[in-house]
Amino acid sequence: MAAKPDRKTALRVLGTLEETYPDAHCALNYSNPLELLVATILSAQCTDVRVNQVTEGLFRRYPDAAAYAGADLSALEEEIRSTGFFRNKARNLVACGAALLERHGGEIPRTLEALTALPGVGRKTANVVLGNAFGLAEGLVVDTHVKRIAGRLGWTRHSDPERIERDLCALFPREKWTQASHVLIFHGRQICKAPTPLCTLCPVLSDCPRIGVTRSR
DNA sequence: ATCCCGAGGG
DNA sequence: CCCTCTGGAT
Numbered sequence: 001m002a003a004k005p006d007r008k009t010a011l012r013v014l015g016t017l018e019e020t021y022p023d024a025h026c027a028l029n030y031s032n033p034l035e036l037l038v039a040t041i042l043s044a045q046c047t048d049v050r051v052n053q054v055t056e057g058l059f060r061r062y063p064d065a066a067a068y069a070g071a072d073l074s075a076l077e078e079e080i081r082s083t084g085f086f087r088n089k090a091r092n093l094v095a096c097g098a099a100l101l102e103r104h105g106g107e108i109p110r111t112l113e114a115l116t117a118l119p120g121v122g123r124k125t126a127n128v129v130l131g132n133a134f135g136l137a138e139g140l141v142v143d144t145h146v147k148r149i150a151g152r153l154g155w156t157r158h159s160d161p162e163r164i165e166r167d168l169c170a171l172f173p174r175e176k177w178t179q180a181s182h183v184l185i186f187h188g189r190q191i192c193k194a195p196t197p198l199c200t201l202c203p204v205l206s207d208c209p210r211i212g213v214t215r216s217r
Numbered sequence: 218a219t220c221c222c223g224a225g226g227g
Numbered sequence: 228c229c230c231t232c233t234g235g236a237t
Binding site for chain 1: 233
């Protein structure tokens with residue numbers, strides 16, 4: 001049996017990560033909820049740097065939900081082509097604009113349920129928007145980095161992101177969820193990488209179950 | 218070849 | 228749980 005995650009240890013780890021990465025923040029740094037939503041939709045399998053480049057011009061041409069709803073699909077595809085998965089993303093952005101108009105008067109809804117009901121918006125994107133645009137996080141942002149770290153630290157034994165999120169929510173108080181997402185993602189990108197973590201540089205190595213199991217450099 | 222702050226469908 | 232969708236950087 002895997003030892004169940006120790007809440008006290010987990011909180012200590014999180015505290016250390018917060019001290020180590022005081023500037024950890026959302027890589028898609030948009031206070032406008034629509035911009036954040038669009039940027040996050042575009043971020044699938046794409047670097048945040050490229051998303052920021054692409055969205056820079058995009059927001060001028062598509063300032064609101066109506067602009068996406070009425071967009072020319074193939075033109076939008078071309079504009080976001082370099083972010084990958086561009087056909088899915090363009091179709092979703094247009095459908096999303098229409099859904100925002102029909103269901104929410106062109107505004108961005110503020111609940112997980114309403115956000116995930118939008119085309120192309122899953123749990124991860126919804127949590128990013130809720131936490132960073134509204135300060136109303138209903139959970140943690142579980143991306144590939146958070147998945148990996150939660151597994152390595154023994155915080156979860158699940159692989160399904162929804163169940164991982166449940167485990168992490170149980171581990172940390174609600175007011176820490178958004179910042180926890182940021183430091184975990186930052187740590188995952190800089191240190192606890194896949195497949196080779198830079199353990200010699202890791203600030204929470206002494207609390208990591210992988211000591212003695214995994215070699216690193 | 219492998220990775221990038223995923224979503225939706227089988 | 229699996230698979231597909233896609234381009235760009237390293």
